[in-house]
Amino acid sequence: MANYSEVTFGPGYPDMFEDIAALYNATSRPDNPDHVDLDGEYFRRSYERLRIDPEDDVATATTPELGLVGMGIVTESARPDMGYVSVMVHPAARRIGIGSRLLSTIEDMVVQRGLSWAEGNVPSYRPEALRFATKRGYSVEWTWLKMMHHRLDSVRALGAPQEYTIIDIPDERAEEWAALQNAIFEGQFRYRPVTGEYLVEMRKRGDLRNGLAVFAMKGNQPVGYCLGLVMHSADPSVGKRLLIHGIGVVPEHRGRGLGRSLCTTVMHRAARMGMREAELVVDSTNTAAIRMYEAIGFGQRYKRHWLSKKLVE
Numbered sequence: 001m002a003n004y005s006e007v008t009f010g011p012g013y014p015d016m017f018e019d020i021a022a023l024y025n026a027t028s029r030p031d032n033p034d035h036v037d038l039d040g041e042y043f044r045r046s047y048e049r050l051r052i053d054p055e056d057d058v059a060t061a062t063t064p065e066l067g068l069v070g071m072g073i074v075t076e077s078a079r080p081d082m083g084y085v086s087v088m089v090h091p092a093a094r095r096i097g098i099g100s101r102l103l104s105t106i107e108d109m110v111v112q113r114g115l116s117w118a119e120g121n122v123p124s125y126r127p128e129a130l131r132f133a134t135k136r137g138y139s140v141e142w143t144w145l146k147m148m149h150h151r152l153d154s155v156r157a158l159g160a161p162q163e164y165t166i167i168d169i170p171d172e173r174a175e176e177w178a179a180l181q182n183a184i185f186e187g188q189f190r191y192r193p194v195t196g197e198y199l200v201e202m203r204k205r206g207d208l209r210n211g212l213a214v215f216a217m218k219g220n221q222p223v224g225y226c227l228g229l230v231m232h233s234a235d236p237s238v239g240k241r242l243l244i245h246g247i248g249v250v251p252e253h254r255g256r257g258l259g260r261s262l263c264t265t266v267m268h269r270a271a272r273m274g275m276r277e278a279e280l281v282v283d284s285t286n287t288a289a290i291r292m293y294e295a296i297g298f299g300q301r302y303k304r305h306w307l308s309k310k311l312v313e
Helices: 017-028 040-050 098-112 127-135 171-185 196-205 258-272 287-295
Strands: 008-011 058-063 067-076 082-089 117-123 139-149 165-168 213-218 221-231 241-249 277-283 299-310
Touching (some): 017 040, 017 067, 040 196, 058 098, 067 098, 117 139, 127 299, 139 287, 171 196, 171 221, 171 241, 213 258, 221 258, 241 258, 258 287, 277 287, 287 299
Antiparallel strands (some): 008 058, 067 082, 117 299, 221 241
């Protein structure tokens, strides 16, 4: 176990993504029931997509023996007065105050940015992390449910219901996709509006492959969509995993099987691209969506609790 006197605290540093991957894998592997080793390239793309600057948005803890043993991150939240925070500490360096020091540092960073609130999330398989957060003034606001599908090769693409068609979303229709998603999810918990540029950027980076973004069409009007991203693993035995990044149908076209058709289309295509597993998160109170996912082979895994804390009165 690391000794606190050996720990050096400081900001993030350029090109630290392989170190982040090593810390994540060491932290996640012992208790995450769906852990997949991730590599530095995965974190580089993620930080780029989320506009996280390691030197400005990250606080680190290092030791001579283990290198990076802890880090805290501050990034944007959907609320303009709130910053999103997260802390990760290597199992061999816990219970010596590193997590508390990093959390205090990134909370100060939130306040320095003129924000009043901090938020983050904790998985249900880490009850000690939930106790850590609540002891420091965070309160649970909302809960996600994580779901997994382990046999994409068994998925049959269901055709679109009568009077509907399913088509790919090309870059030229990216703004239509953004407008549709924003209309469906406006006002929901911490929803952050998107732009068509976001879809185009994901495709350029390789996170979104052609064929994994689809519309449900009624005539010439898009009334639903599904977006699947590729998760890259550092473990060659696992390969790539599909992330159902977004799926929605406008209210007046729900209850007709469109969601199931959209999701199975993307899953079937991902299987043909060599992906074997899929994952998604859903509001734990959205029983209709959970039943739909279970009907196409997803199983419930664990929950993620979203917490928040007011830092400035």
